Amino acid sequence: MTKRWFHFIDDGISTFALFAIILLTGTNVFSRYVLNKPLPWVEEIAIGLFVWLVFIGISSAMKRDSHIGVDYFVQKLPKPLRILSITIRAIAIYYVLFYVFVYLGFTFTAQASSKVTPILGISYQVINIAIPIGGLFTAIYFTRAFIRSIQIELGKEGGS
Amino acid sequence: QGTSEESISTSEGSTEESTESEGTTDGETYEINIAYGNQPGEPVDKLANKWKELAAEKSDGRIELKLYPSSQLGSEKDVVEQAQMGNNVIVMAGYDFLMDYVPDAGILTAPYLVDDFDELLYLTETDWFEGLKNDLNDQGIDIVTTRTVYGERHLLTNEKVTTPEELNGLKIRVPNNQMSIQTFEAMGAAATPTPLGDLYTSLQQGLVDGAENPLPVLQGVKAHEVSQHLALTGHQKFITSWIGGTSFIETLPEDIVQILRETGDEAGDYARAILDEETETVMAEFQEQGVEVYEVDVEPFKELVQSVYEAFPSWTPGLYEEIQELLKNRP
Amino acid sequence: MALTVVLTVLLLLFLLNVPIAFALIVSTAVYFLFTDNFSSMVLIQRMVGGIESVPLLAIVFFVTAGILMNYTGITSRMLRFAQVLTNRLPGSLAQVNVVLSTLMGGLSGSNVADAAMQSKVLVPEMEKKGYSRAFATALTASTSLITPIIPPGIALIMYGYVGNVSIGSLFLAGVLPGIVLCLSFMIYVHFYAKKHKLETENKEKITKKYFLFTFKDAILALLLPIIIIGGIRFGVFSATEAGAIAVFYALFLGLVIYREMKMKQLINALVETVHTAASILIIIAAGSAFAWVLTLEQVPQRMTEFMVNYISSPFMFFIVVLIFLLIVGMFIEGNVSIIILTPLFMPMIQQYGIDPVHFGIFFIVCISIGTLTPPLGTIMYTTCSITGTKVEEFIKNSWPFLVILIVAALLLAFIPSISLWLPTVFK
Ligand code: NA
Ligand code: NA
Numbered sequence: 001m002t003k004r005w006f007h008f009i010d011d012g013i014s015t016f017a018l019f020a021i022i023l024l025t026g027t028n029v030f031s032r033y034v035l036n037k038p039l040p041w042v043e044e045i046a047i048g049l050f051v052w053l054v055f056i057g058i059s060s061a062m063k064r065d066s067h068i069g070v071d072y073f074v075q076k077l078p079k080p081l082r083i084l085s086i087t088i089r090a091i092a093i094y095y096v097l098f099y100v101f102v103y104l105g106f107t108f109t110a111q112a113s114s115k116v117t118p119i120l121g122i123s124y125q126v127i128n129i130a131i132p133i134g135g136l137f138t139a140i141y142f143t144r145a146f147i148r149s150i151q152i153e154l155g156k157e158g159g160s
Numbered sequence: 161q162g163t164s165e166e167s168i169s170t171s172e173g174s175t176e177e178s179t180e181s182e183g184t185t186d187g188e189t190y191e192i193n194i195a196y197g198n199q200p201g202e203p204v205d206k207l208a209n210k211w212k213e214l215a216a217e218k219s220d221g222r223i224e225l226k227l228y229p230s231s232q233l234g235s236e237k238d239v240v241e242q243a244q245m246g247n248n249v250i251v252m253a254g255y256d257f258l259m260d261y262v263p264d265a266g267i268l269t270a271p272y273l274v275d276d277f278d279e280l281l282y283l284t285e286t287d288w289f290e291g292l293k294n295d296l297n298d299q300g301i302d303i304v305t306t307r308t309v310y311g312e313r314h315l316l317t318n319e320k321v322t323t324p325e326e327l328n329g330l331k332i333r334v335p336n337n338q339m340s341i342q343t344f345e346a347m348g349a350a351a352t353p354t355p356l357g358d359l360y361t362s363l364q365q366g367l368v369d370g371a372e373n374p375l376p377v378l379q380g381v382k383a384h385e386v387s388q389h390l391a392l393t394g395h396q397k398f399i400t401s402w403i404g405g406t407s408f409i410e411t412l413p414e415d416i417v418q419i420l421r422e423t424g425d426e427a428g429d430y431a432r433a434i435l436d437e438e439t440e441t442v443m444a445e446f447q448e449q450g451v452e453v454y455e456v457d458v459e460p461f462k463e464l465v466q467s468v469y470e471a472f473p474s475w476t477p478g479l480y481e482e483i484q485e486l487l488k489n490r491p
Numbered sequence: 492m493a494l495t496v497v498l499t500v501l502l503l504l505f506l507l508n509v510p511i512a513f514a515l516i517v518s519t520a521v522y523f524l525f526t527d528n529f530s531s532m533v534l535i536q537r538m539v540g541g542i543e544s545v546p547l548l549a550i551v552f553f554v555t556a557g558i559l560m561n562y563t564g565i566t567s568r569m570l571r572f573a574q575v576l577t578n579r580l581p582g583s584l585a586q587v588n589v590v591l592s593t594l595m596g597g598l599s600g601s602n603v604a605d606a607a608m609q610s611k612v613l614v615p616e617m618e619k620k621g622y623s624r625a626f627a628t629a630l631t632a633s634t635s636l637i638t639p640i641i642p643p644g645i646a647l648i649m650y651g652y653v654g655n656v657s658i659g660s661l662f663l664a665g666v667l668p669g670i671v672l673c674l675s676f677m678i679y680v681h682f683y684a685k686k687h688k689l690e691t692e693n694k695e696k697i698t699k700k701y702f703l704f705t706f707k708d709a710i711l712a713l714l715l716p717i718i719i720i721g722g723i724r725f726g727v728f729s730a731t732e733a734g735a736i737a738v739f740y741a742l743f744l745g746l747v748i749y750r751e752m753k754m755k756q757l758i759n760a761l762v763e764t765v766h767t768a769a770s771i772l773i774i775i776a777a778g779s780a781f782a783w784v785l786t787l788e789q790v791p792q793r794m795t796e797f798m799v800n801y802i803s804s805p806f807m808f809f810i811v812v813l814i815f816l817l818i819v820g821m822f823i824e825g826n827v828s829i830i831i832l833t834p835l836f837m838p839m840i841q842q843y844g845i846d847p848v849h850f851g852i853f854f855i856v857c858i859s860i861g862t863l864t865p866p867l868g869t870i871m872y873t874t875c876s877i878t879g880t881k882v883e884e885f886i887k888n889s890w891p892f893l894v895i896l897i898v899a900a901l902l903l904a905f906i907p908s909i910s911l912w913l914p915t916v917f918k
Contacts, residue, residue: 014765015758018551025548025735029728036329038352040341047543053551054542054776057769060762066770067510068824072872074508085507092509096516100534108535114261114299115241118336118353131535193528193787232786238540248528355545357655358729365659366726 010059017053044117055134063141101135195233196252207431214423246407263474271465305424310398311374330369375442493525515777541779546652552734557599563745572709582684592634593673596641597716606635610877625884632874633892641669653833658730664910778830805843809904820861852910
């Protein structure tokens with residue numbers, strides 16, 4: 001069993017990012033309009049947090065099965081084919097999570113050593129590392145859901 | 161069960177990654193992607209089209225440039241990165257962007273650095289610039305051509321602004337880079353980086369009080385319909401470079417690279433004449449549409465921006481003096 | 492060739508219920524196997540590049556604001572106000588359904604959220620008053636299309652972002668078309684209710700006191716769209732920042748004025764936002780990478796050339812696009828279509844001299860209509876699964892709404908001033 005805190009770590013990170021983005025953007029409006037002092041660095045921090053929000057948020061969405069897809073055709077398949085389709089689906093998802101997010105995402109992050117944000121000079125590595133991390137979290141939650149759905153399918157078959 | 165699939169997908173991944181382009185043999189056609197942020201019809205686009213035409217002609221059709229205007233392949237920052245990674249793309253990049261890779265490159269965009277474009281272009285022919293090129297090479301970036309004149313940046317505002325006092329505290333839209341922000345902060349304005357695409361509405365709604373750019377760019381986004389006071393501050397003279405990744409350029413035969421560089425320079429000279437014409441046409445159009453144009457005493461602005469030359473700790477110490485020395489000894 | 496394989500893989504994965512974002516990523520990755528010019532790492536870069544954008548922050552803001560509406564008691568006050576407004580009309584609960592979507596349009600940016608909420612809240616009530624479940628469901632689904640057109644709207648933001656069109660102008664442009672749709676639905680509902688004798692008996696008059704009470708409660712929430720448009724118009728904040736302001740405003744109403752929200756609910760609302768927004772934004776990221784491949788293959792130019800060769804008049808162009816989008820909408824989720832199709836349309840509408848703001852509103856309406864039809868209409872499935880309506884029953888009841896929507900789309904196409912009048916007036 002995963003620990004309780006682990007269950008919420010993705011939600012925690014992405015919710016914090018959301019909270020900070022809203023706060024920063026509001027502050028910038030106030031500073032520019034009321035104090036006549038725009039804060040040029042807000043944008044790049046907000047965008048950096050936004051990348052974290054999205055890529056870690058993928059995990060939060062996976063956990064709740066809220067990624068948008070179409071199960072219309074799969075529902076119409078006979079059972080053996082349905083299990084096959086669940087497997088192909090899982091392979092596609094693992095391919096994205098491990099090859100694209102974790103592997104490519106990590107390589108992409110590693111090479112971006114001289115790429116920095118325009119004002120504060122923050123390395124893009126700090127921003128992009130969210131991609132492999134998000135991929136790992138998502139893989140963990142997806143694996144749990146995947147095992148469960150296989151068990152349900154097999155259970156159904158046994159029952160009928 | 162999950163873990164076995166994990167390892168399958170990762171191993172699949174690692175075999176795939178070796179599909180990079182290898183060296184190629186002579187006699188075949190070289191398709192090269194050319195990317196830039198400007199819109200079709202702008203001087204930069206005309207430059208690219210000229211380059212395409214010249215390169216095809218000089219190489220007997222062996223070079224085929226495929227043009228991607230309007231940031232179609234990504235933002236300047238992203239396509240520079242694509243190039244650096246060794247992908248097949250040559251991209252127009254300002255020295256303000258190259259500054260992230262080699263800090264000293266940024267001085268070429270510093271305010272009131274030179275009196276005219278010939279001085280700037282001269283700087284790109286010096287040994288000092290040769291050193292920059294080598295440093296960029298170490299970062300995986302190859303400068304293909306340097307002779308692109310982007311334009312002289314002026315100030316367009318909602319209210320009349322001709323002195324630093326009048327500029328004080330005004331929100332001026334600048335591109336999102338350190339040099340522009342430092343320059344306008346030094347001149348007393350509140351530098352406000354926003355996307356160029358939002359400029360028209362930002363000016364109209366008073367989110368910003370003014371903008372700065374070469375005239376054809378200001379005209380391109382129709383900023384003059386809203387802001388009708390143009391101060392010829394000429395605070396920055398902008399030249400740009402076209403860069404490719406060293407690892408990509410190395411895959412091309414020497415003669416092909418040579419033709420690319422020569423025709424790139426040639427196209428740059430061609431487009432400079434177009435830019436001059438264009439700037440005149442735009443100026444006439446501005447005046448026709450009621451824009452007030454002011455000649456400006458730039459001395460007080462020049463004095464204010466002196467602090468900018470000290471604002472970049474990553475620059476080689478004495479860089480500004482070195483540049484002035486080079487210019488003084490210009491043949 | 493490469494493109495054919497990419498599209499085939501996409502379609503296949505799509506049919507196998509692979510989440511659309513993941514299907515887009517796999518098929519884009521397949522493209523990189525075919526090209527020597529770009530390494531696979533560009534795929535990741537284009538995904539990140541696709542979301543590294545200030546205008547897109549607005550999507551998160553407006554999703555947050557929309558979700559907060561439910562937690563802060565704003566939605567329930569809007570519902571009460573809509574009931575008061577339509578009390579005297581025949582079929583008043585059906586009218587509430589129309590009006591509520593319009594009112595909520597000024598607060599929320601997503602039609603799926605609107606359709607889901609009203610399917611839960613209104614459809615059971617309508618059944619009690621004698622409406623058939625299928626009619627109530629079809630009505631809820633169709634009227635939810637008003638929500639994204641009235642500012643703020645996620646679709647408007649995305650179209651503006653991808654097509655480089657002023658989001659402020661698009662917001663203004665959506666107001667009248669939204670109201671036109673609202674009135675068209677109200678007229679249809681009026682005759683439907685009379686014909687089927689639904690809530691036609693004389694009802695108790697609402698007292699002035701009660702009207703003022705509900706109005707006072709709703710007025711603060713109704714001020715939000717005015718604050719948004721006014722704030723953008725007078726340069727207080729940008730269209731993106733307007734989203735953050737909307738969040739602060741919703742919090743202000745919930746915590747200070749209505750006092751219905753507690754800290755725990757606030758956190759719940761933020762967590763709900765995060766996974767809702769992430770599931771939209773990852774599609775945008777993946778869609779950007781996919782669209783990049785289409786651009787690299789110069790698909791937009793080729794399609795534009797093709798169109799311009801065969802269709803000479805803007806009139807025919809609108810008709811062809813309408814039919815095309817109705818079909819596309821039947822298969823593809825609206826936001827995905829906007830990301831992928833906007834760059835294809837931009838050079839075309841330039842060729843035909845069509846205003847991008849005008850086209851944007853038309854585009855968003857057309858692409859939404861397909862979400863009400865089989866085989867894959869997202870809104871149809873969402874509402875049917877919540878209310879337990881059979882798809883066949885839904886279709887039987889939804890065709891009059893489809894007719895209304897198609898007529899509305901044609902009006903929007905051929906009377907540009909419906910969308911362009913407000914942006915011009917406020918210039
Ligand atoms: Na409704
Ligand atoms: Na809306």
